[in-house]
Amino acid sequence: MTLGPLTEEEGAIRESFRLLRRSRDSMRELLTPDAILSMGMSGDFEIAIEEGATHVRVGTALFGSRP
Numbered sequence: 109m110t111l112g113p114l115t116e117e118e119g120a121i122r123e124s125f126r127l128l129r130r131s132r133d134s135m136r137e138l139l140t141p142d143a144i145l146s147m148g149m150s151g152d153f154e155i156a157i158e159e160g161a162t163h164v165r166v167g168t169a170l171f172g173s174r175p
Contacts, residue, residue: 109146112156121152125159 110128112121125147132145148156150169157164 111149112147112152118155122155122159125156125161129160 110124112124115121128147129145132139132143136143144162145160146163146165147159147161148154148164150166153161153164153166153169
């Protein structure tokens with residue numbers, strides 16, 4: 109599981125997600141075949157999905173944020 113960096117720079121966000129996906133891929137033989145990639149939140153879930161996320165957290169998109 110990872111959260112992208114707190115930045116609006118798409119390249120930095122995308123690279124953090126790629127790093128986790130590559131790590132999972134390189135350890136696939138040690139993990140269960142269906143190892144999930146939980147990454148991304150409401151503000152960057154589209155990038156996370158493009159980079160291979162199998163699970164995302166979108167609570168703010170669904171419920172809003174606290175004042």
